[in-house]
Amino acid sequence: MKTVIIGGGIGGIYTAYYLTKYGYTPNNITVIAAEWPPYSKHRLAEVLSEKLSIDYTYIGIYNLLLDKGINVIHGVADKIDVTGKKVLLKGGSEITYDNLVIATGGKPFIPPIKGVELDNTMSFYDIGDLRKLMRIRGPLRIAVIGAGLVGLTAASALKKMGATVTVYELMEDILPGVIDKPLSSKLKNYLSGKGLRIHTGTGVEEIIGDRRVKGVKASGRIDPADIVVFTTGVRPNTDLVKDTGIETVRGAIRINRSGATSIKNIYATGDCALSHDLITGKEVYRPLGFVAAHYARIIARNITGTKKETRGIVPTIYENIGGAHIVRVGLSLKEAESLGLSPTLRCEETIDQISCTVFEERRPIGYEAVGFSERIRNKAWQVYYDIHTLFS
């Protein structure tokens, strides 16, 4: 039995790891990786701001997998032949499979505004973007578009490098998908106080320039800028599954609770696929590393013969942005609303922390906190276990 994994990112390599852990013969595993060694996107900002070697981004597990004897093909999958059970690679070679795992990841979404094609516009998504930003010298004005977790960590890192950074967010609040208003307004004040310029409720209308970026036009005025970094979200990278009959929903591969797609013996995990929310049981698109690894484990279980279904994911998120601790466990008020619930929010504030618990019919379904001291202590763990007790 041969298992082919398309993608050398988190979903791909952790599927390989769990397969070997559950007794699958390493030599029967082939990973098709466009980039190798595998690296962690969670480390890009740190490596950038601390001027470290790119080696710091690599995930050590690849050595273990190579030692065990898994096969790695450095290449790009071009086509999946689901009837012939084979993957065709760019350059002409092909490889047959008994089980296929699609872990092709995501791609950065760039909004369709005028000027995005100019030089010096980029995303902050992969190791290529990191390399580009590492080459920057001298004082620069950088516009970061999108104040999500990636945008704010990037902005904070770029500021640490000495750039003058301005962040633009279309929504009314920063971290719109992560935390709710009472927390995000505190965080915005804190970060502004640290010298990060943040414009919320501000849609960027155009990138101004003549071959190179000269400025950003937003809310009718033009701010000068030398570089524009888009951190406006991630979309599934699933061109490969077009015309294969594998079911997708708005571009993301639909998987069941065993990680299987609509075609037998084909699985998918990571930013290319949907996942299940534990609380509501609904399908969601959450392009997060631990979601990829969660399904990688489930898929490996099923391939190695233990039927296993996931109960779904409880998001557990932490980030340090400019010295502020951001914690989110379970659903935020906004995410809960978008999933059809009618939640309420109860907040507490101390001298160095604001925290809110999200309730649905008196049951806790989420917790979020923003702390401003060195201390990271909160009740997230309690809510995490409450959710598991109540909804599993």
Next chain:
Amino acid sequence: MVAKYILDIDIEKCNACMRCVFACSLARSGVIDERQAMIKIIVEKGIVIDIAVCRHCDPAPCVNVCEFDALRVEDGRVVLDQSRCTTCKACISVCPFGAIRESYGGELVKCDLCGGDPACVRVCPTGAIKYVPAHMVKTRRISSVAKTIHEYLEKIGGR
């Protein structure tokens, strides 16, 4: 079975001399560098408000959330395997003690009890950090959190 030993922390006795932090960093990385230490003394307005270090909960929330097999309980210690960690930081979000921290390049660090002879305990001059059998820590305020974790997990039957 050998009795499980863990760190017993009494912040009242801590005078923030930083010996534990420096000893920890030296033991871990051979240099004195706060960011490489797995223990952190948190001082606010001149008062020690916390000594952030792993209490080796068992069962442990961080082990429960780790999807990468990077955290596990081994001989009563919660250990972090760097080679499997991707810095997703889910563990930090649920740690009741703020005991997992980011070091250089986003590498996560946490106390591993120095394999059974913690450097911080050796150098602590006030007795704020002691290495004692786990059952002796029961009456302390901090262990009530660990107890609650245990009760929570018993209720839900672990993972």
